[in-house]
Amino acid sequence: xxxxxxxxxxxxxxxxxxxxxxxxxxxxxxxxxxxxxxxxxxxxxxxxxxxxxxxxxxxxxxxxxxxxxxxxxxxxxxxxxxxxxxxxxxxxxxxxxxxxxxxxxxxxxxxxxxxxxxxxxxxxxxxxxxxxxxxxxxxxxxxxxxxxxxxxxxxxxxxxxxxxxxxxxxxxxxxxxxxxxxxxxxxxxxxxxxxxxxxxxxxxxxxxxxxxxxxxxxxxxxxxxxxxxxxxxxxxxxxxxxxxxxxxxxxxxxxxxxxxxxxxxxxxxxxxxxxxxxxxxxxxxxxxxxxxxxxxxxxxxxxxxxxxxxxxxxxxxxxxxxxxxxxxxxxxxxxxxxxxxxxxxxxxxxxxxxxxxxxxxxxxxxxxxxxxxxxxxxxxxxxxxxxxxxxxxxxxxxxxxxxxxxxxxxxxxxxxxx
Amino acid sequence: xxxxxxxxxxxxxxxxxxxxxxxxxxxxxxxxxxxxxxxxxxxxxxxxxxxxxxxxxxxxxxxxxxxxxxx
Numbered sequence: 321x322x323x324x325x326x327x328x329x330x331x332x333x334x335x336x337x338x339x340x341x342x343x344x345x346x347x348x349x350x351x352x353x354x355x356x357x358x359x360x361x362x363x364x365x366x367x368x369x370x371x372x373x374x375x376x377x378x379x380x381x382x383x384x385x386x387x388x389x390x391x392x393x394x395x396x397x398x399x400x401x402x403x404x405x406x407x408x409x410x411x412x413x414x415x416x417x418x419x420x421x422x423x424x425x426x427x428x429x430x431x432x433x434x435x436x437x438x439x440x441x442x443x444x445x446x447x448x449x450x451x452x453x454x455x456x457x458x459x460x461x462x463x464x465x466x467x468x469x470x471x472x473x474x475x476x477x478x479x480x481x482x483x484x485x486x487x488x489x490x491x492x493x494x495x496x497x498x499x500x501x502x503x504x505x506x507x508x509x510x511x512x513x514x515x516x517x518x519x520x521x522x523x524x525x526x527x528x529x530x531x532x533x534x535x536x537x538x539x540x541x542x543x544x545x546x547x548x549x550x551x552x553x554x555x556x557x558x559x560x561x562x563x564x565x566x567x568x569x570x571x572x573x574x575x576x577x578x579x580x581x582x583x584x585x586x587x588x589x590x591x592x593x594x595x596x597x598x599x600x601x602x603x604x605x606x607x608x609x610x611x612x613x614x615x616x617x618x619x620x621x622x623x624x625x626x627x628x629x630x631x632x633x634x635x636x637x638x639x640x641x642x643x644x645x646x647x648x649x650x651x652x653x654x655x656x657x658x659x660x661x662x663x664x665x666x667x668x669x670x671x672x673x674x675x676x677x678x679x680x681x682x683x684x685x686x687x688x689x690x691x692x693x694x695x696x697x698x699x700x701x702x703x704x705x706x707x708x709x710x711x712x713x714x715x716x717x718x719x720x721x722x723x724x725x726x727x728x729x730x731x732x733x734x735x736x737x738x
Numbered sequence: 739x740x741x742x743x744x745x746x747x748x749x750x751x752x753x754x755x756x757x758x759x760x761x762x763x764x765x766x767x768x769x770x771x772x773x774x775x776x777x778x779x780x781x782x783x784x785x786x787x788x789x790x791x792x793x794x795x796x797x798x799x800x801x802x803x804x805x806x807x808x809x
Contacts, residue, residue, distance in 0.1 A: 400794070400795075439749070442749065442750070443750065443768050443769075446749070446750030446764075446768050446769030446770065447750075447765075447766065447767055447768050447769045448769075449750075449752070449769065450750065450752055450755075450764040450766075450769035451752040451755040451756060451764060452755075452763075452764065675757070675788060675792055676791060676792055680751070680794075681794070682794045683794050683795065684749040684794065685749075686749065686795075687751070688749075688750070688751065690751060690752065690753070691756070694756075
């Protein structure tokens with residue numbers, strides 16, 4: 321039995337919390353298991369914590385403990401407060417997996433650093449993802465989306481939407497932006513999957529990480545000799561980073577650019593198919609697409625196990641004192657269902673003003689690529705609905721394999737017909 | 739309403755530009771927030787409040803006008 325399976329088995333007691341009162345509430349085991357039949361909803365234990373004890377103790381896979389912060393306002397406070405560190409080398413930092421702990425031993429990227437170093441490195445990339453620049457990419461993203469759908473639908477009436485559309489679209493876009501050859505996509509998608517799987521062993525993570533490091537370092541070297549107009553070339557040309565540093569930044573962007581949008585696209589499609597009234601509204605009024613994408617981001621919140629931080633001083637959050645050196649997990653999915661901010665938040669409502677969602681995180685680490693993710697998702701959803709008016713699930717909903725085992729939630733495959 | 743920005747705090751996420759493009763822009767060279775209109779008309783106040791609420795780095799603040807309309 322793998323660690324993840326063992327953890328799941330131990331967490332089975334959390335199921336059906338809505339029917340049977342369970343006491344005591346704490347400590348909650350995380351990652352917590354979602355309830356059978358409710359794959360779009362956060363785990364019942366986490367939902368219950370938000371209602372009854374919003375800042376609560378949790379037990380991690382390795383037996384260590386941390387705080388779980390579950391409400392919208394409290395999560396924003398933690399992620400916006402520099403007294404909570406993102407530095408995984410600090411004692412007390414909460415790891416969700418053995419692989420995560422393994423990754424903390426290699427030189428970190430800015431996602432696991434604090435200011436001022438974080439800001440210095442992040443600012444080398446902010447211009448690449450600014451709204452105007454990304455908006456200018458719409459025609460190119462649209463062309464890629466149409467090309468993928470042309471191929472997917474040619475002479476066929478069914479396909480796996482993940483393999484043929486949801487994954488290749490953001491993959492093609494991030495490869496183009498970075499200057500990474502898309503032909504290598506199998507190589508880095510497999511490694512990226514291992515890095516993000518909750519089931520990977522420390523050894524698998526170490527090997528995948530080393531493969532990617534070597535691949536991107538070689539790529540950085542080649543861009544130094546033969547530059548193009550991609551981000552990797554521009555980072556090399558700045559002269560502030562060595563090839564190894566360019567490599568780790570490239571790795572971060574490559575992984576982040578793949579898995580997030582791919583899973584949001586597939587899961588959004590499935591959520592709309594499961595909510596036919598919302599799908600009908602969206603088809604009837606395509607001007608709702610921008611707002612619908614924000615609502616889907618809120619409702620689905622694919623970073624499903626929470627963002628880790630560690631307190632560097634004693635801080636009071638939601639009436640609880642978190643001591644210096646104690647770990648905190650901010651559950652974004654639970655915060656995005658907070659009724660106080662999103663009334664009736666457990667329902668998908670494509671007409672809702674969901675802009676205050678924190679699906680991209682919050683604070684100075686908030687997703688750098690969010691303007692790109694928005695453009696990709698808006699185009700993906702609009703194009704799919706417009707071009708495939710008969711889109712439907714090709715297997716029973718019960719047979720869809722959800723990514724309970726991955727740090728980024730979604731579906732492993734989505735067989736659809738049209 | 740008077741709008742203030744803190745370019746030191748800004749992390750370039752760009753959410754303000756999406757909320758109120760008439761008031762906020764991003765610097766070409768590094769994506770850091772630029773203020774286009776420090777005293778936006780009333781019709782844009784809701785959008786600016788939204789930008790303040792969703793700014794992940796708390797880099798935007800507003801001063802409200804008093805009853806006489808002074809800020």
